[in-house]
Amino acid sequence: MFLEMMTAANQWQSVVLTGARMMASAGVVIQVRVAQMALGIMRPVEFSRMVLEKPSAFARSGEMAMRALAGNKGYAVAMAEAMKPIEAKASANAKRLTRAAGRGKALRRR
Numbered sequence: 098m099f100l101e102m103m104t105a106a107n108q109w110q111s112v113v114l115t116g117a118r119m120m121a122s123a124g125v126v127i128q129v130r131v132a133q134m135a136l137g138i139m140r141p142v143e144f145s146r147m148v149l150e151k152p153s154a155f156a157r158s159g160e161m162a163m164r165a166l167a168g169n170k171g172y173a174v175a176m177a178e179a180m181k182p183i184e185a186k187a188s189a190n191a192k193r194l195t196r197a198a199g200r201g202k203a204l205r206r207r
Contacts, residue, residue, distance in 0.1 A: 108173035122187035
């Protein structure tokens with residue numbers, strides 16, 4: 098019984114930490130993109146990326162959650178699987194945008 102409780106606690110802790118990473122990355126992405134829009138320097142590629150990435154990430158998220166639930170892996174695993182694609186996309190965007198900002202490209206007028 099103790100093992101099952103610890104397993105469940107670890108699974109939910111993983112969900113919470115993934116959510117925290119996702120929120121931190123999303124905050125960075127929002128900050129850089131709003132600055133680009135405010136300065137009028139957002140490239141069309143970035144704008145289209147901003148619009149088109151969400152439906153694919155959420156579709157993948159739903160697919161991963163349904164697979165976990167169909168495999169009877171439990172709600173915590175389903176939540177963790179659902180958050181992975183969204184967290185991965187937000188993290189990749191944050192890395193890309195901050196790397197560009199570090200080189201002065203993200204907020205430079207074109």
